[in-house]
Amino acid sequence: MSRRSTSRLVSFALAGALVALVPALLRAADTAKSMPPGMAAMMPTATAVTAAVTVLVPTQGNESVHGTVHFTKVAGGVHVVADLTGLKPGEHGFHIHEFGDATSTDGMSTGGHFNPANEIHGGPPADHRNEGDLGNITADATGHAKLDYVDAKLTFEGVGSILGRSVVVHADRDDFAAQPGGNAGKRVAVGIIGLAKGT
Numbered sequence: 001m002s003r004r005s006t007s008r009l010v011s012f013a014l015a016g017a018l019v020a021l022v023p024a025l026l027r028a029a030d031t032a033k034s035m036p037p038g039m040a041a042m043m044p045t046a047t048a049v050t051a052a053v054t055v056l057v058p059t060q061g062n063e064s065v066h067g068t069v070h071f072t073k074v075a076g077g078v079h080v081v082a083d084l085t086g087l088k089p090g091e092h093g094f095h096i097h098e099f100g101d102a103t104s105t106d107g108m109s110t111g112g113h114f115n116p117a118n119e120i121h122g123g124p125p126a127d128h129r130n131e132g133d134l135g136n137i138t139a140d141a142t143g144h145a146k147l148d149y150v151d152a153k154l155t156f157e158g159v160g161s162i163l164g165r166s167v168v169v170h171a172d173r174d175d176f177a178a179q180p181g182g183n184a185g186k187r188v189a190v191g192i193i194g195l196a197k198g199t
């Protein structure tokens with residue numbers, strides 16, 4: 001091959017690369033132009049979630065039940081702090097259910113227990129349990145119930161993220177044995193797990 005035809009081949013290759021690049025460059029310039037000034041500053045940043053909150057609202061027929069649940073990321077998992085009022089005295093099944101859908105008046109639209117690892121139903125601190133199996137919450141004689149513990153299975157990240165799911169409080173005690181729900185009875189309050197505003 002002569003020197004001249006070699007250099008002609010090189011020019012062809014360069015021209016080809018340029019033709020391929022131009023549309024991409026034009027598209028990039030267009031995107032930058034269409035973004036209004038200041039928009040970059042308003043874009044959400046990818047900071048890790050460290051706190052979530054749930055406001056529990058009563059299902060139909062259980063209008064006395066109210067409460068909040070705070071979820072805070074800690075070294076050993078997620079710190080759960082629940083405070084409820086208006087419950088029947090005694091133990092009540094306390095779970096995270098699959099869907100953050102509180103549209104039905106009986107709480108059934110929240111689906112079953114949140115169980116991304118496809119485990120059997122159980123109670124903490126057992127290792128073999130649904131991620132959403134938070135155990136029971138106990139109401140005193142006045143109907144006031146508190147729960148405060150660190151759950152090693154809960155997370156705000158990945159397929160096991162509890163964000164956008166729901167907390168469900170049941171009428172009866174979870175026996176940690178009956179499948180799939182621990183025989184905890186009707187749902188008396190539900191709430192969606194959302195991002196907490198923080199301090």
Ligand SMILES: [Cu+2]
Nearest residue numbers: 093094095168
């Ligand atoms: Cu439940």
Ligand SMILES: [Zn+2]
Nearest residue numbers: 113121130133
């Ligand atoms: Zn369960």
